[in-house]
Amino acid sequence: MSRSRPTRAVLALCAAGTLVLAGCTAVDDPGTEAEAEAPQPSDEAEDTGSTEEPQETGAAQITIGDGVTEEPCPDAVNPDNGCIYLGVLSDLTEGPFAALAVPITDAQRAYWRQVNEDGGIAGFDVDIDTYTRDTKYQAAEHAAAYQQIEPNILAIAQSLGTVNTESVLGDMDANDIVAVPASWWSGYAFAENDMGLIMETGYSYCTEAMVGLDWFAENHGEVTSVAAVGYPGDYGGDSAAGVQLWAEANGISDVTVVPTGPNQVTGNQDAVVSAIAAANPDVVLLAVGPAETAEIVGKLAAGGFQGRFLGSLPTWNPALLQSGAAQALIGLYNHLAPTEQWDGTSEGVEAMKASLDGEEPPNAGYIIGWVMNYPMHALLEKAVENGDLTRAGLRAAIDGLEVDFQGMAEPITYGGDGKEVAVSGVIVSTPNPEAPLGVESADEFYHGATFDKVDYAQACSATS
Amino acid sequence: MTAPTTSRRLTGESRALEPRSGGGRVPRSVRRGRPRLFTRYAADQALLNSPAKRWWTLAALVLALALPFLVARDLTHLVTTAIAYAIAGIGLNLLTGYAGQISLGHPFFMALGAYTAAVVGGRPGTVTWGLELDLSLALLAAAVVPAVVGLVVAPLATRVRGLYLAVLTLGLLMLGEQLFKQWAALTGGSGVGRAGAIPVLFGSDLTRTYAVGPLLVTPETGLYLLALVLLVVLGVAARNLARSRTGRAFAAVRDRDLAAEIMGVNLLRTKTLAFVLSSAYAGVGGALLAILIGRVTPEQWNILMAINLLAIVVIGGVATITGTLIGAAFVVLMPRVLEWASEWLPFVSTGSDGLLNVFQLQSMLFGVLIVLFVILEPRGLFGLWQRVRTYFRTWPFSY
């Protein structure tokens, strides 16, 4: 009996389990959002004495949902306002992009603090501190952190990393959470990849390669051979794909692609240096980090390389001017960016500089972070105009949203596909020890001819 | 065995203990209150050998089944992640704790399991393979394929001992990472990655919400329940293995493999079996993890994950299954607890002002806790639990 009792118990359990499973019926997920009618508290905002012009939306009611509360934010600037919660999923400690991501996040906090001090949006303050989470640039941490903050946020103000964003995109789609990415993958311009949830800022790495090479051909003579050096994945992969597209469109067949990795993985870039020295191209497009850029440019220059270098957005750091490669960088390197740099003249740059009282940030991540807020700000205001400050309302408001970035970046109209949303203007900068953040940038956005020739109908590099 | 005739050795009341047909029985009135009185070998060897254990296990099971309906969705997700790590940790405990073979290459087998499940049960992409079969088949493949690879790797590992074995398995991990980065059809490629298996179990789509009577089974709950069932089955199997002849062979090899060999334990076969089993467990754990995370890249199966798994084994308790569960819960849930606790500290902030970033503080505290636990409690959290239990069991003589 002792031997058959456990077996009988196990069988009984299995039978019970099967019964329960048989009683399962599938239901469509009932909406967990509690939609509440909320009177628009704009009259109270006027009473705080802000110099902003009063809201003229009359007595229209704004529907609010998950992520928006009528209670004030913790440590609120305007205690009479309600609160909109935005999430931030970024690499703030140990990952490879912490150097860039910390100033990005700081810039975002400064921007929204400014918005709150100006009275908030339609009677709501914006809080991005409470639901800021560190992902260490790992998809597992990103997914877990997303699960944690998702019930309480209206949208995501920063989502760092294409792979990380993709890992939760399905859930975001199910819950109508829109996001502004801190990554420049070409796939975000296409609804099949981003499901209409992602509001990209600036060009993609793919576009950057094309327009950067156009600029180079115009300013440094004809190009007969080109090389692309990059990290694997959406960063280097997208950039290399752009180089290939440019070469095809311009009849260049000599293209060398050199994949590499950050120095914490590869130790040094000697393999890249010897590969480029052997290939001897006219121009090298770099899609790596600042330390690797300095090493590659410095060593190639010391070895007598005659070509020049174009560096993607994340390749520059002002500290490079103190390294041994400084002279080589000043002489041979140009930086590409989708936005004006610290020495720009637009309204946006002035506002950004004012937020730091004229001090310089540690690197250009601050500029990236500042620019990223304009789409979210415009989206929130459009949603308020539509009277629907819910997640679904935000998602619907993306279609046709026009953002002008206060002149810092090229205006984008969201909601389209491919070239309708993709911008292609680039600001080219040259390293200069006298200039702020070490680079002196061109006055206006440059556009090349190749981007218009190319068939931009799908993401340049796949993410399987 | 012949039934003995009337024995004259037992007299009086003790006659009841005679092994007559039906077996010698000790009256229940004697057995009550003496949980450690075992009158049969089977009862002594049973996994739940006292009524207290049986009742508490039942309570734990009921609580575990009810958990997803009681806590928030993201906590369910986190606990499911802990369960996936626990399954992989049980595998590592079998190899390192029971059989004494230190391995830093466990994430390699987890990755193998994850990618096998992704290929068998996942969606094909532009570059990657995917057969879109049922999740049950995917999980089965995720157990078998890493086991086969473990079978291939084991003879090499049996030549080397101790720290040399640890770094050898680390080398296996690095080689595996390079292989995965190159084999884009399997993994999506470096920096790109791929999704895990599609959670369609026996035809039912686990990404939809189901209603069982009044209860709502959300996708997170469904995955949690699947992981729980797998954990219970695999955990009981491991525990059963540990008390079996194979388990004793493992322990002999761990303690003194030369002596074990002299006693007739086949070293090669035992160590190979340990590798095969641990790889199978790792594969299942990895497959579950891939489904939970949503997207896995070749870079994430790295030495940091190996260290996490070792931490689970050592902090939880070497050579105990329950200890592995506790260790996995500790490693996965502690950052959340620290996050909640760090709200009370004044000098930390979310941004870069302040003395320490709150996330840096959490990571640092995690390291400090590992150090403290290992220093203060050699048998891990399970040992701590046993101390507490012994205190109460022997009260008021608990000194």
Next chain:
Amino acid sequence: MNVLPTAIISGLGTGAVYALIAVSFVVIFRATGVLNFAQPGLLILGTFATSVLAVDVGLPFAVAVALAVLVVALLAAGVERVAIRPMVGRGMFPTALVTVGVFIVLLILAFRLFAAKARTVADPWQLNQLCLAQGDGTCAVPVYHYTVGRVVVAAVVLVLLGFWLTRSRTGLAMRATALDQEAAMAQGIDVGRMFSLSWALGGGLAALAGVLLASTGSVVQANDALFALVALPALILGGIDSFRGAVVGGLVIGVVTAVTAAYQPVHAPWLGPNFENVVPYVVMIIVLLIRPYGLFGTREVQRV
């Protein structure tokens, strides 16, 4: 440019640094029986200290390096006293896990100190090159000054260490402790102090290696610390308790990595990019197949 000699010479340079790191592991392992996973943390803190002293404070490079090495040595001794001393007699496996915990703490500390800034160490070598053999037009075998610096500094330090261990009283005491702790105690040697001293030595060597690693003419960031783990295969293939093995292993790994980096992308691209990072482990596996205790490691004698 002549590829093979250039690669070999630059490989000797990085190999010298790996040898330093491997020796730092061996010093700690021989004296205390612990494989110290926190070495990368000490390494990057050494780089940071040098950077602060040389760039921010403005000290001459050699002085900054010496001070940084001293600071990190003290830190390592402190870590030993606090975290490792209670683990005496507890076995290698849990103690290694304690060092992992210490590594996490040190790494986060390094991240906090670097504060997302890239730094330089103001070394005197920068990207200057000297030419060993002239080719047609360009230099056939160019050698960076920092490669020469690495080899010279590592050689001098290791030779001095060897002399100190064999000739001085304290060195002799350390070797006695490494051989048999109980006998050493019976002879009147303060074994606890020897433990701290060995950790201080290991930490100092790691800090020096960190400075040398950072002198590439580029900038260094906090996560470069993780690269130090590449010294593990060098350590293992030489034998984990052998100084000679550590040096040989380091040099071998350095040269093999450099040669692979030079030739593999052209001749065997199917192995994938950055295969040179995996080659140390391949070499180590091959060596372990032939000699399971490394090239010069002591064979474990089992008694039943």
